[in-house]
Amino acid sequence: MQLYVDLIWLLNLLFDWMILLLVAWVTKSSFSHVRIFLGALFASLIIPLTLLFNWGVVDSPIFKLGYSVFIILIAFSYQHFKAFLTRFLSFYLINFSIGGAVFGLHYFITTNTDMVINNHAPFGDTISWVVVLIMFPIAVYFTKDQLQQLTMFKLRSQQQFPVTILHQNRHVALNSFLDTGNQLKHPLTQHPVILVDEPTFKTWIDEETVELLKRTEQMDFWGLDDELQFIPYQKAGGEQGLLPAFLAEEVKVDLGQQIISTKKVYIGVHYGHFSKQMDVQCLLNPLLLQSKRMRVKDVEGVS
Incomplete structure (x- = not known):
């Protein structure tokens, strides 16, 4: 044969x-x-x-x-x-x-x-x-x-990571905290949502719009920035809410030995600051580190 x-x-x-x-x-x-x-x-x-x-x-x-x-x-x-x-x-x-x-x-x-x-x-x-x-x-x-x-187990021992967000041709470097309780996703695209504090959010969304979002409970969407989307979420007490967010052009997370990047992440706003004890401007979503669209780059000189 x-x-x-x-x-x-x-x-x-x-x-x-x-x-x-x-x-x-x-x-x-x-x-x-x-x-x-x-x-x-x-x-x-x-x-x-x-x-x-x-x-x-x-x-x-x-x-x-x-x-x-x-x-x-x-x-x-x-x-x-x-x-x-x-x-x-x-x-x-x-x-x-x-x-x-x-x-x-x-x-x-x-x-x-x-x-x-x-x-x-x-x-x-x-x-x-x-x-x-x-x-x-x-x-x-x-x-x-x-x-x-x-892979999430080895990341939980180190929960703070440098993050760079690119949007509207602006690179913003932030200190982030990996919030394993943050499982927020866009309901249609299923892309993860990360949160930034109010001063950082104003880098891309003008201050007048942010102040309007803070004051308005019964939100009137007319006249707001076209790129803003409102993602439903549930507060700690069970109350429903809408989170203003936009789709970033790129997000990079520095894990030390590697830098991961993805273009499918929404940036939501947390009014005020996250913590007085830690210098943190961003809350990471663990789903970001598990995305199929994630790209990985090794950092030279790190072993």
Whole structure:
């Protein structure tokens, strides 16, 4: 029987590429799509090497561990050992988690007759193609959301971060506090909402409009700034309210070793100041640090 090694290799390449992307997302690593592809390409070469040359050493655990080290080094730039080890262990954890789920799904939907037929297929298992091309991306999408929840634990030990907000060609640098109780989102777009104090809000919205918003309980929307939107929220006592907010052009959060940025964040106003004890002008929303649209950039010289 003739084997189409190129098709089997392509199946493995797609799987490795999606695994490495998931590693980057989960570990909040900055990455290059070119390097991710090269890492997946190198990882997939083990298939033709095994089939064409029949090297026994390829099956040894030591060789596989060493091969995985080179996969991570190719896919991600080396910064320090801790970051490398996190990506390396995440690579295996995600491989076992997603691979096990895919194998279980494959076993669940495959009959004994299908297994006999597919074992003689020259281009690989048909169901494997269906799983990788359709079910695997869906599994990645939902797994990414769940695994990103774990990254919040390490951020809670350090809750103050420098923030830069860009809007109307004005960059404003602020000290922010990560408020894990702030789960406010725009009801239609589901984009997170962060709060800034009144003096900061007046950087973009004129003082007359802000004073009008403060005084008016039965709000008349006519004549107000067109870019303002009013997001419903619930106060501590259960009372309903409307929060004036606008969509920022970009928000950057400095996490120390990394800077994350996103363009899908609403800026709401908190009248007055947040605290007399802390120099804080902004309350961060934890959903901001879990956004799928978030971009990550490493800070040079930080280890």
